[in-house]
Amino acid sequence: MPVNSRFVDELRAIVGSDALVLSPEGRLAYECDMHTLYKGQPDVVVLPSRVDEVQRIVRLCRRERVPIVPRGSGTGLAGGAMAPTGGVMVAMNRMNRVLEIDIPNRCAVVEPGLINLWLTREVAARGYFFAPDPSSQMVSSIGGNVSTNAGGPHCLKYGITTNHVLGLTIVGSSGEPLTLGGKVWDRPGYDLTGVAVGSEGTFGLVTSITVRLTHTPEGVKTILALFATIDAASEAVSAIIAAGIVPAALEMLDDVVIRAIEAGVGAGYPGDAGAVLLIELDGPRAEVEMEAERAVALSRARGALSVRVARDEAERALLWKGRKEAAGAIGRIAPSFLLQDAVVPRSKLPQIMREMQAISARHRVLFANVFHAGDGNLHPLICYDDRDPDELHRAKAANEELLRACIDMGGSVTGEHGVGVDKAQHLGLQYADADLNFMYRLRRVIDPEGLMNPGKLLPSHPACGEGFRARRPVLPEGAWV
Amino acid sequence: MAVSVRSLEKAFASLVGRERVVDDPVKLGGATIDGCVPRFIVRPAAVDELSGIVALACEERLAVIPRGSGSALELGAPPSRLDVVIDLRDLDRVLEYNPDDLTASVEAGVTLGALAKLLSDRRQFAALDPPGGTSRSLGGITATNAVGPLACRYGAMRDRLLGVRFVQADGVVTWGGAKVVKSVTGYDIPKLMVGALGTLGVLAELTLRLHPMPEHEASWLASCDTLDAAGTLVAAILESTLQPNRVEIVSRGALEALRLGAAVAAVAVSIASVEPAVAAQEESLRSLVRANGGTLNPASPGWWDRYGDVVMSSRVTIRIGTLPSEVARTVGAVERLLGPAVAVVGSAATGTLHALLSECQVQAMASAVGELRAMLAPFGGHATITRGPRALREAIDPWGPTDPGALALMRGLKDEFDPHRVLNPGRFVGGL
Ligand SMILES: Cc1cc2nc3c(=O)[nH]c(=O)nc-3n(C[C@H](O)[C@H](O)[C@H](O)COP(=O)(O)OP(=O)(O)OC[C@H]3O[C@@H](n4cnc5c(N)ncnc54)[C@H](O)[C@@H]3O)c2cc1C
Numbered sequence: 012m013p014v015n016s017r018f019v020d021e022l023r024a025i026v027g028s029d030a031l032v033l034s035p036e037g038r039l040a041y042e043c044d045m046h047t048l049y050k051g052q053p054d055v056v057v058l059p060s061r062v063d064e065v066q067r068i069v070r071l072c073r074r075e076r077v078p079i080v081p082r083g084s085g086t087g088l089a090g091g092a093m094a095p096t097g098g099v100m101v102a103m104n105r106m107n108r109v110l111e112i113d114i115p116n117r118c119a120v121v122e123p124g125l126i127n128l129w130l131t132r133e134v135a136a137r138g139y140f141f142a143p144d145p146s147s148q149m150v151s152s153i154g155g156n157v158s159t160n161a162g163g164p165h166c167l168k169y170g171i172t173t174n175h176v177l178g179l180t181i182v183g184s185s186g187e188p189l190t191l192g193g194k195v196w197d198r199p200g201y202d203l204t205g206v207a208v209g210s211e212g213t214f215g216l217v218t219s220i221t222v223r224l225t226h227t228p229e230g231v232k233t234i235l236a237l238f239a240t241i242d243a244a245s246e247a248v249s250a251i252i253a254a255g256i257v258p259a260a261l262e263m264l265d266d267v268v269i270r271a272i273e274a275g276v277g278a279g280y281p282g283d284a285g286a287v288l289l290i291e292l293d294g295p296r297a298e299v300e301m302e303a304e305r306a307v308a309l310s311r312a313r314g315a316l317s318v319r320v321a322r323d324e325a326e327r328a329l330l331w332k333g334r335k336e337a338a339g340a341i342g343r344i345a346p347s348f349l350l351q352d353a354v355v356p357r358s359k360l361p362q363i364m365r366e367m368q369a370i371s372a373r374h375r376v377l378f379a380n381v382f383h384a385g386d387g388n389l390h391p392l393i394c395y396d397d398r399d400p401d402e403l404h405r406a407k408a409a410n411e412e413l414l415r416a417c418i419d420m421g422g423s424v425t426g427e428h429g430v431g432v433d434k435a436q437h438l439g440l441q442y443a444d445a446d447l448n449f450m451y452r453l454r455r456v457i458d459p460e461g462l463m464n465p466g467k468l469l470p471s472h473p474a475c476g477e478g479f480r481a482r483r484p485v486l487p488e489g490a491w492v
Numbered sequence: 493m494a495v496s497v498r499s500l501e502k503a504f505a506s507l508v509g510r511e512r513v514v515d516d517p518v519k520l521g522g523a524t525i526d527g528c529v530p531r532f533i534v535r536p537a538a539v540d541e542l543s544g545i546v547a548l549a550c551e552e553r554l555a556v557i558p559r560g561s562g563s564a565l566e567l568g569a570p571p572s573r574l575d576v577v578i579d580l581r582d583l584d585r586v587l588e589y590n591p592d593d594l595t596a597s598v599e600a601g602v603t604l605g606a607l608a609k610l611l612s613d614r615r616q617f618a619a620l621d622p623p624g625g626t627s628r629s630l631g632g633i634t635a636t637n638a639v640g641p642l643a644c645r646y647g648a649m650r651d652r653l654l655g656v657r658f659v660q661a662d663g664v665v666t667w668g669g670a671k672v673v674k675s676v677t678g679y680d681i682p683k684l685m686v687g688a689l690g691t692l693g694v695l696a697e698l699t700l701r702l703h704p705m706p707e708h709e710a711s712w713l714a715s716c717d718t719l720d721a722a723g724t725l726v727a728a729i730l731e732s733t734l735q736p737n738r739v740e741i742v743s744r745g746a747l748e749a750l751r752l753g754a755a756v757a758a759v760a761v762s763i764a765s766v767e768p769a770v771a772a773q774e775e776s777l778r779s780l781v782r783a784n785g786g787t788l789n790p791a792s793p794g795w796w797d798r799y800g801d802v803v804m805s806s807r808v809t810i811r812i813g814t815l816p817s818e819v820a821r822t823v824g825a826v827e828r829l830l831g832p833a834v835a836v837v838g839s840a841a842t843g844t845l846h847a848l849l850s851e852c853q854v855q856a857m858a859s860a861v862g863e864l865r866a867m868l869a870p871f872g873g874h875a876t877i878t879r880g881p882r883a884l885r886e887a888i889d890p891w892g893p894t895d896p897g898a899l900a901l902m903r904g905l906k907d908e909f910d911p912h913r914v915l916n917p918g919r920f921v922g923g924l
Contacts, residue, residue: 029597035809052570072593077517081881100774113817114731115727115731115815115816115817115853116815116817117730117816126519133523138733140730149765152803159676160676160680162674162676167672170647171674171676173680173683174647174651181655187897187900188897189897190895190898191898193872194815194871194872195813195815195843195871195872195873195874196648196813196842196843197637197639197648197687197813197842197844198872198874198894198921199687199874199891199892199894199907199921200694200891200894200898200899200902200921200922201684201687201688201901201902202650202683202686202688203689203901203902205650205680205683205684205685205686205899206679206680206681206683208680209679209680210679221864228731228733229733232803249592251852252592252594252876253591255590255616255704255705255706256704257704257706259704273896294735294765294769295733295734295735295765295769295772295773296769296772297765297766297768297769297771297772297773298735298766299766300768301768301769302766338501354603354672354675355672356590356592356593356595356671356672357592357593357673358590358592358593383674386672386673386674387593387672387673388674414589421671421672422670422671422672423672423674423675423677424675425677426672426674426675426676427609427674427676427678428676430677430678430756434677438677438678439599441670441677441678442667442677442678444665445660445664445665445666445667446666446667446668446678447678448664448666449660449666449668449677449681449909450679450681452896452909453679453681453684453905453908454679455906456901456904456905456909457901457904468679469678469815478559482782
């Protein structure tokens, strides 16, 4: 391993001692992201403050052939910001300035370490917000959001991170900053910005981001509908979408989650409710009023036990409280859980929920569901006790089976959390060899030496670096001489 | 292996059937692109056939130009060579339409109009309205990243394309993305295909996200006495809480082409929602227009179609990317540089403008485009000649300059995925 004392001295010369984490205890904090099953300590963590430092770090690593692992806030759920093969972790937290806010053009330029919610706080008084809102938005970095192409509850209406990124600066393995896109739309050429978003650090270190700012909507209405069964709630979701309503958010909680919440913080959900549907509408006031009435009526028509509409901001916060506390509440009833992120076409929700019950029974594991129902993005928490290896084993088997069921229904392996090391081996479910081959080659063009976040995003395979072999079509025979 | 024309024709025929291979000189002459006459037109009826055609072309080092509706063949530089035009109009099946999921998968030759017709039964739409769009193929719209006024609210093809099946330059059929509205599994390959002019793969199948059609829509034209006033009005609309789905700036020349007479500039706005919300917003719009010294009138029926026709009927089109805050100034610069005959229309919200001319004096136009680019460059704007005579696109690079670092990467991608320059050779950015 070339991370020896001379290498560390060179790093120190670039960033100074206070921007290096060398001690084993210090590095322990960086050995995983929030998917704590996957651990890998970097040999050294470096926290640059400026682009030129990033460049020099990259050049040094390249010269010494040391892998680079980018890290934002480490809230990832896929095993992305961890170092399976050691190397240098570049943590972007100190590069967290807002570089520019351009209201007339409704965009901002920020550094990657900036916390998502801080940007919205910065522009809220002027009537704008940054639309991508992962539930982790109080802690996750915009650089991390960009690299994972994060989603969130309100992405149903507003789109995911990629729909809000206009441009990027990336320091790739050459060490030179590359400017892609910018404030002006649609620069001629390949949309490299679009491909870089969601590339999970494999293209290099994102050092600045031009994001779109969105107008704060004129009106908001939040509705909480309780249903006896998750089936009925899923039907209501379909009915709302079929009525031509695109809510800002459409979130669902199942009975397991409801009971866990009520046992903990409490959100006033009745114990007999089998599902909670949280519907948020926003936009021009008159539109919101009318759509809210319709959504209420549709929920009732699908058998809602009760429907509550928030009258003010305080009530709105109350209705969201349960949703926001969900993961924490599950944490209190189950020592550990695996978190899935598969997607099904939203019309298949009732079907996949029934399938899930069958899988849960078959493997004797508890599923708890809290998810973005509007876009079919499931987030079952598959509970297990980490002191019991058999339970972990069963949880993993159930996870795998559910994933396959989602893909069989025409879905996707991951809707927003990303691949990391966690789902790399599952890409084959969604893609054929030719498709993966294309992605390998794309990665190799951009990072020929494989320096950037190795082992993430794509499955490893025997012919390392060569990619899967694509089968070429058979040419007609005997037609020519 | 070098192959004679006779045997090539046989080979193509064995892939698609004799009746789908054209080698009749008259018909080939009709398919001339920038003076290059193809040796064959081949018309696949299935993705497998398309794959075979491209594989054969690659093996024989032939140059291929995929053609959809044929409306954007003057986009980019003239091809460096041409052997085969692949006519994609028979890839015209809608493969899946899932109204409850708001998604549809179509073959690349399906026209926007055909899709719209299907979706309208369920009051849904693709929310794409590039000029001339109804007769254009969705593959062509994707490859050229054609945008229209609705991009103001709904974004463009990059925000719509969920999944894509394409045929790589060596014939390998490849899929990227997903058929669901949300997926981050692996790289976002659909993004790479939008606006790539088929230079990394021939588009075969597209999965699109759809939108519900708003219940009610109304459109207006706000006439202004000066271009500055139009600029101020646009800024006021975009700063307000109005939720327009189109905000277009219309120059004097464009108003004349539309026979709308005397104003110096106008802002065309449409708002779509439930009826009470449209009415409420109309009130706000009215007061904004009044405060900015304009006159608001309802747009006449069919207005947006005629608007698109104006763009389609030009001899020269320059697509301009500018900052929303610079829209009025950019229109002014275009009028100054290209003279009073120019018509300029485009989205004030996104900054995508089209400068339109009915005739072309090559040298004068080339130098005007050069000056326009110089004016736009400081804030990252750009100007692309998307239609015009070959001579113009030889006198000046139709794409304009590209950042050298980004261009190097683009070249790297082209070298990797189409090393023999089979797909649309020479037409794209940087001569790719
Ligand atoms: C409670 C909780 C709720 C969550 N809710 C959501 C949700 O609703 N939606 C959602 O999408 N996700 C959610 N997440 C997951 C996570 O917050 C997101 O993936 C987030 O985008 C990660 O940001 P981060 O700054 O923590 O990145 P990290 O975890 O540090 O890194 C994520 C990936 O990006 C790379 N990376 C980070 N910064 C850079 C950079 N500057 N340049 C290049 N690569 C970089 C890393 O190498 C890694 O591969 C949640 C997580 C938690 C813990």
